[in-house]
Amino acid sequence: MLSISQLNQFYGESHTLWDVDLEVPAGGCTCLMGRNGVGKTTVLKTIMGLLPAASGEIRFDGRRIDGEATERRARGGIGYVPQGREIFPLLSVEENLRIARAAIGRRDIPEIVHDLFPVLHEMRHRRGGDLSGGQQQQLAIGRALCLEPSLLMLDEPTEGIQPNIVREIGDIIRRLNREQGLTVLLVEQKLPFARRTADTFAILDRGRSVAAGVMGELDDSLVRRYLTV
Numbered sequence: 001m002l003s004i005s006q007l008n009q010f011y012g013e014s015h016t017l018w019d020v021d022l023e024v025p026a027g028g029c030t031c032l033m034g035r036n037g038v039g040k041t042t043v044l045k046t047i048m049g050l051l052p053a054a055s056g057e058i059r060f061d062g063r064r065i066d067g068e069a070t071e072r073r074a075r076g077g078i079g080y081v082p083q084g085r086e087i088f089p090l091l092s093v094e095e096n097l098r099i100a101r102a103a104i105g106r107r108d109i110p111e112i113v114h115d116l117f118p119v120l121h122e123m124r125h126r127r128g129g130d131l132s133g134g135q136q137q138q139l140a141i142g143r144a145l146c147l148e149p150s151l152l153m154l155d156e157p158t159e160g161i162q163p164n165i166v167r168e169i170g171d172i173i174r175r176l177n178r179e180q181g182l183t184v185l186l187v188e189q190k191l192p193f194a195r196r197t198a199d200t201f202a203i204l205d206r207g208r209s210v211a212a213g214v215m216g217e218l219d220d221s222l223v224r225r226y227l228t229v
């Protein structure tokens, strides 16, 4: 569904991504892994068109999208839940959702959002900034779902969230993937969470793709070499 080949990216003079390849199969849940600063967030932002690619190809459903504006990619089916969530803190929960929904010309809130996140319905009049970290993460995912994506990308959705809520977020990602058929690309540093949630992995090291496979192939030697600090 998403296929990246030979992607290069620079921040000014600094070469950040080096010939990165990444395959996200349709209907799967792929975890992009690697230590801090290896370029995971940069990959997601480049897929979304928030950063320009210097060279390489990004294909989504077979179509090249690397020349498209972010809005077009979002409308075309790529949902993005950024690191740090980036909800509007002064707007209500409902307004946060409606703004996203308006981008595809709709006014209603999709049922799936209330089904998955009853707390967002209960707290619809509260300001986004007044929610807990876990609730804000649910709002960020709910907001991405308002655009009815076929691929959902999440950047460290469990960062700074209490352990019991981490489990809930994992359940939700699995439900979206397995029950709703949404393809998922997850950036995640917590190994047990990644193993439970994803079925394939790809590892970056200093801006390069160094390993990929089905989750069962993520063995101790790969973990020691590329993931443990």
Ligand SMILES: Nc1ncnc2c1ncn2[C@@H]1O[C@H](COP(=O)(O)OP(=O)(O)OP(=O)(O)O)[C@@H](O)[C@H]1O
Residues within 6 Å of the ligand: 011, 014, 016, 034, 035, 036, 037, 038, 039, 040, 041, 042, 043
């Ligand atoms: N706006 C920027 N300008 C210059 N360099 C940047 C910028 N953003 C990130 N970098 C650098 O690019 C490299 C990759 O960063 P990136 O945030 O993509 O890594 P990451 O793997 O997502 O890390 P983390 O797990 O800490 O979020 C790092 O060396 C980082 O310092």
